[in-house]
Amino acid sequence: METEVIKLLGFWSSPFVFRVEWALKLKGVEFEYIEEDIFNKTNRLLELNPVHKKVPVFVHDQKVIAESFVIIEYIDETWTQNPLLPQDPYQRAMARFWARFAEEKLMDAAWTSIWSKGEQKERAEKETIEALEKIEEQLKGKKYFGVDDKIGYLDISIGWISYWLPIWGEVGSIEILDPKKFPGITAWKTRFLDHPVIRDSLPPRDKMLEYFHKRSQEWYSRFGLSGK
Amino acid sequence: METEVIKLLGFWSSPFVFRVEWALKLKGVEFEYIEEDIFNKTNRLLELNPVHKKVPVFVHDQKVIAESFVIIEYIDETWTQNPLLPQDPYQRAMARFWARFAEEKLMDAAWTSIWSKGEQKERAEKETIEALEKIEEQLKGKKYFGVDDKIGYLDISIGWISYWLPIWGEVGSIEILDPKKFPGITAWKTRFLDHPVIRDSLPPRDKMLEYFHKRSQEWYSRFGLSGK
Structure with a gap:
């Protein structure tokens, strides 16, 4: 029997890549991780994902799949142990x-609230809080967003809220996740970050702070003056 | 046994609504269609879809679902006859x-190419053609995008290419779907529009032309001068 090829092409600070990594680890699927330089793309990446030219890219034998949500559903349908979707x-x-x-309402608003200034920042902060309020309602005292209080598809899809969002807030000098306003998300965040699969895979906090500080400055100089 | 409640809240010219309508009809699921005025939203719509306040909204007994792609997967999983996804x-x-x-690369580019002018229009037209070329490659001599030459999930998801896109092109005085450049899509379009489920449900061409002409002028006056 030939050995199965399972590879994940990623980038160390990408929340989209971690989503896929967490799915594989929760399933107990062994894989080879390949770090890509997204600022200097390799031929390997361009050939495997010619449409979007982005990570994550997932390779399973002869099959190549891009787009993190599409990959997660593929993983859930292919390795059926520990189901991610209900x-x-x-x-x-x-x-x-x-x-x-x-993805569509919270992530963009949160990121804009960090690098922008003035009125644009205020508007983005308001949108961020409103989106978080809707997510807070979904928890309603549950341990995880998944069914039966287990970590699942929605937890890993919005997992970036637990680690990336507070770091982005620090970069932009704003407190996005006020524990008083978001007690459910705050408790979920602690629990999520303490889950063995998540805890042992996160990139170092100081490296993340430095990286996103640099990115936020680039965004400000690209979009900040034109009002995007 | 109580009667099952199956309702679709829609708007007559929305390609997102038709996607859901086609899914239900391909499955042979009977439903009540409710026309909403998207320019003057009813309390019913606002209560059923408080998050996005948009059609389509799908109601199945006590369950309410928004977002067309999410609805289609729900329909495919709930009524398993005539599977839409492979x-x-x-x-x-x-x-x-x-x-x-x-949805992300073609629809936005196509719509922008219609209402915009000058450099913005040229750029959007180029993006539209590039996206269509990638879709053309997916057909590779097949009758439909679905497996076994049957109409399926991808056909109804991009079904708007068959009817909306040429009408948009007429509104913007551009030929988007050149049959010489896109022989596969052109043949698919004829076949798709001739499918009994599709053929008998399309809104009148002249009403569509008038409506989208008006919409394109609104978009131009809102975004055309600022360069969006």
Whole structure:
């Protein structure tokens, strides 16, 4: 029997890559991780993901898949142990809905609130808080967003809220995750970051701070004056 | 046994709504269609979709689901006859990947190419053609994007290319779907529009032309001068 090829092309600080890494680890699927330089793309990356030219890229034998949400569903359907999505169609729909919501409404707003200034920053901060309030409501006293108080699809999809978001807040000198305003998310964050699969894989905090500080300055000089 | 409640809240010219309508009809699921005025939103719409305040909204008994891609997967998982997504995980991943690609890369570019002018229009037209070339490659002589030459998830997800896109092109005085450049998509378009489920549900062409002409002028006066 030939050995199965399972590879993940990633970048050390990408929340999209971690999403896939966490899915594989929660399933107990062994894989080879390949670090890509997203500022100086290799032919390997360009050939494997010619459409978007981005990480993560997932390779399973002859099959190549891009886009983190698409990859996670593939992983969940291929290795069926420890299901990430719930079994019930409506609960599955809700998990997919909120994962996309956080991606489209929260992530952009949060990132803009960090690098921008003045009115644009204020507007983005307001949008960030409003999106977080909707996510807070989804927890309703549960330990995890997944069913039966287990870590699942939605937890790993919005997992960046636990570690990336507070670091971004520090970079932008704003407190996004006020524990008084978001007691559910705050408790979830502690629990999520303490999960063995998550805890042992996170990039160092100081390296993240330095990297995102630099990125936020680049964004400000590119978009800050034109108001994006 | 109580009667099942199945409702679709829509708007007559929305390609996102038609996607859901086609899914239900391909499955043979009976439903009540409710027309919403998206320019003057009802309390019903605001209560059923407080997060995005948009159509389509799908109601199944006590369950309410928004976002067309999320709804289609729910329909496919709930009524399992005539599957929309393929069975194979990799083929499922590809269908999801290209559906999102068309939504994120093609739809925005195509719409911008219609209402904008000058350099912005040229850039958007180029992006539209490039995105269509990638979709053309996916057909590779197949009748439909689905497996076994059957209409499926990807066909209905990008179904707007068959009817909306040429109308948009007419509104913007540009030929987007050149049959010589896109023989596969052109043949698919004819086949798709001739499918009984699709053919009998499309809104009138002249009403569509008038509506999108008006919308494109609104967009130009809102975004055209600032360069968006």
